[in-house]
Amino acid sequence: MLTYRVRVPLLEVSDLLVAHDPATLARVPVVRADAERRLAAAGDSRGVRLLRSVPVRDGGILDEAAVDARLIAVHTELQRLSQELRIGDRLAELLRPLIAAVRAGHPLPDGRIRVVDVGCGLGFLVRWLAAHDILGDDVDLIGVDLHAALVHEAQRLADAEGLRCRFVHADAFRLDVPATVFVSTGLLHHFRGPDLPAFFAAQAGPDTAAFCHYDIATTALSPIGAWMFHRARMRDPLGRHDGVMSARRAHDDATLLTAASAAAPLVPLVFEPRERSNPFCTTLRPVLGVRPGLVEPFRAGLGRAARRLAGAR
Amino acid sequence: MNSALLLLIALADAAFAGFRAYAGRDARIRRRPAIRRAALRGLTAGVALACVALLCAAGILLAAADPDAAYRDLDAAAGRALWVLVPYAAVVGAALLCYFGGPFRLGTLAVVAGLGPLTMLRPVAVAACVALAGSVSLPAAAVMAVGGVGVLAVEPWVHRRWYPVPV
Numbered sequence: 001m002l003t004y005r006v007r008v009p010l011l012e013v014s015d016l017l018v019a020h021d022p023a024t025l026a027r028v029p030v031v032r033a034d035a036e037r038r039l040a041a042a043g044d045s046r047g048v049r050l051l052r053s054v055p056v057r058d059g060g061i062l063d064e065a066a067v068d069a070r071l072i073a074v075h076t077e078l079q080r081l082s083q084e085l086r087i088g089d090r091l092a093e094l095l096r097p098l099i100a101a102v103r104a105g106h107p108l109p110d111g112r113i114r115v116v117d118v119g120c121g122l123g124f125l126v127r128w129l130a131a132h133d134i135l136g137d138d139v140d141l142i143g144v145d146l147h148a149a150l151v152h153e154a155q156r157l158a159d160a161e162g163l164r165c166r167f168v169h170a171d172a173f174r175l176d177v178p179a180t181v182f183v184s185t186g187l188l189h190h191f192r193g194p195d196l197p198a199f200f201a202a203q204a205g206p207d208t209a210a211f212c213h214y215d216i217a218t219t220a221l222s223p224i225g226a227w228m229f230h231r232a233r234m235r236d237p238l239g240r241h242d243g244v245m246s247a248r249r250a251h252d253d254a255t256l257l258t259a260a261s262a263a264a265p266l267v268p269l270v271f272e273p274r275e276r277s278n279p280f281c282t283t284l285r286p287v288l289g290v291r292p293g294l295v296e297p298f299r300a301g302l303g304r305a306a307r308r309l310a311g312a313r
Numbered sequence: 314m315n316s317a318l319l320l321l322i323a324l325a326d327a328a329f330a331g332f333r334a335y336a337g338r339d340a341r342i343r344r345r346p347a348i349r350r351a352a353l354r355g356l357t358a359g360v361a362l363a364c365v366a367l368l369c370a371a372g373i374l375l376a377a378a379d380p381d382a383a384y385r386d387l388d389a390a391a392g393r394a395l396w397v398l399v400p401y402a403a404v405v406g407a408a409l410l411c412y413f414g415g416p417f418r419l420g421t422l423a424v425v426a427g428l429g430p431l432t433m434l435r436p437v438a439v440a441a442c443v444a445l446a447g448s449v450s451l452p453a454a455a456v457m458a459v460g461g462v463g464v465l466a467v468e469p470w471v472h473r474r475w476y477p478v479p480v
C-alpha cells in the first residue's frame with residue numbers, strides 16, 4: 001500500500017493565545033475552539049490539551065488576564081534559558097564592533113544610535129545590555145512588542161532596577177523614531193513562507209545601519225537538545241511544548257541568508273553558521289544585515305572572530 | 314566518615330535545589346541576593362529533610378540487636394552511594410567552573426553537555442544510591458530511600474512554598 005505524509009504546519013500554542021488588529025494593535029478576542037481546531041488540524045493533540053488548560057470567559061473566548069499571566073510566567077522561565085545560553089554575551093560580542101562601525105561611518109541625524117529589539121517579550125536582551133553598560137551613552141536601548149502585557153512587565157522590571165532603557169507597545173517597523181540597528185532573539189522562526197523575506201525587507205530603510213537577529217541554530221543536536229533543555233529548565237508544559245516546536249521550526253542558515261537578501265542593499269551574513277561552529281557551544285546564532293560601507297569596519301572590529309562570519313566578503 | 318561526606322553532598326545539593334526552585338521565577342538581571350536567599354531556603358529544607366533520614370537511621374540503630382554492626386552497615390551503604398555521588402559531584406563542579414570561569418562558549422558547553430543533562434539524571438543517581446545501599450542491607454536501603462526522597466523533595470517544596478509565581 002502506498003502511504004504518504006502530508007506536511008502539516010508546526011504550531012506554537014503561545015502564538016495562538018493572543019491576536020492583535022494589525023492596524024490599531026488593539027487586542028482581538030480569541031475563541032478557544034478556533035485555536036483548538038488549528039492545532040487539531042496540525043495533528044497536535046498535546047497542543048490541544050494545553051490549550052484546554054487556559055480558562056475561557058463568556059462565548060468561549062480566552063480569558064485575557066489568565067493568558068497574560070501565563071505568558072509572563074512562561075517568558076520568565078524562557079529568560080533563564082537565554083541567561084544560561086549566554087545570549088547577552090553573544091549579542092555583545094557582535095554589537096560592540098557593529099556600533100563602533102555605525103558611530104564612525106553611518107549618518108546619524110540627531111547623533112543618537114537606536115538599538116531596537118523587535119518582539120522583545122520581557123526585554124531581557126535590552127535590560128541585559130543596559131545593566132552591563134555595554135554600548136555607551138549615545139545608544140538608546142528600546143524594546144518593542146505587539147503584546148502590551150509583556151511590554152508593561154518589561155518596563156516594570158527595568159524600572160525596578162533603574163535601567164537606562166525603555167519599552168514600547170508598537171509595531172517595531174512603525175516607530176516614531178527610526179531604528180539604527182534592529183536586533184531580536186527567538187523571533188525568526190515565527191515568520192513562515194513569504195513573511196520571512198517580508199520581515200527582512202521591512203528593515204531596508206535608509207535609517208537602518210544593520211540588523212542582527214538570533215534564533216535557534218539548526219544542528220543535528222538541536223531537536224534533542226531543545227527537548228532535554230526545556231524539560232530540565234522549564235516547568236510549564238506549555239513552555240516545554242513551544243520550546244521543542246521552536247527548534248523544529250527554526251530556519252537553516254541558507255534559508256535565512258536568502259531571506260535576508262530581501263533587505264538589499266544591506267549585506268546578508270550569518271555568524272557561526274553550522275559548518276563553522278560546535279553545536280555544543282553555539283545553540284543560537286544570528287543572521288545579520290550590514291550596510292555595504294560598514295561591512296569592512298565591522299569585520300576589522302570583530303578581529304579573529306570575523307572568521308566565523310559567512311555569507312559575503 | 315562515609316555518612317558525614319554523604320550528608321555534606323546532600324546539603325550542598327539542597328542549596329542548588331533551592332536555586333533551581335527559584336530559577337525561572339525572577340526576570341531581573343541583578344539577582345545575587347535573591348539567589349543567595351533561594352540557596353539558603355533550599356539548604357534549610359535540606360536540613361529538615363535530612364533530619365528525617367537521620368531519625369530513621371537512629372531508629373534502626375536503637376532497634377538493632379548489634380548496633381555496632383548496624384552502624385557499620387549504614388556507613389558501608391553510604392560508602393557505596395559515594396561511588397556514584399563523588400563522580401557526579403566532580404562533573405558538576407567541573408561544569409560550574411567552566412560556566413562561571415570560562416569564556417561564554419565554554420559556558421554554553423558546560424550547560425548543554427553538563428549541567429542540563431546532569432539535572433535530568435539526578436533521580437537516576439538517587440535510585441542508584443538506594444540500589445547500592447540495598448546490596449549492603451535492607452535497613453540501609455530504607456534509610457537511603459528516605460534520604461533520597463528528601464533530596465528529590467527539596468526543589469518542589471521550596472518552589473511551591475516560596476516561588477509559585479514570578480517574583
Ligand SMILES: C[S@@+](CC[C@H](N)C(=O)[O-])C[C@H]1O[C@@H](n2cnc3c(N)ncnc32)[C@H](O)[C@@H]1O
Pocket residue numbers: 075078079082118119120121122144145146147150170171172173184185186187190
Ligand atoms: C516568541 S516572542 C520572542 C520573545 C523574546 N524575544 C524572547 O526571546 O523571549 C515573539 C514576540 O514578537 C512580537 N512581534 C512579532 N512581530 C513584531 C513586530 N513587528 N513588532 C513588535 N513585536 C513583534 C510578538 O508580539 C511576540 O511577543
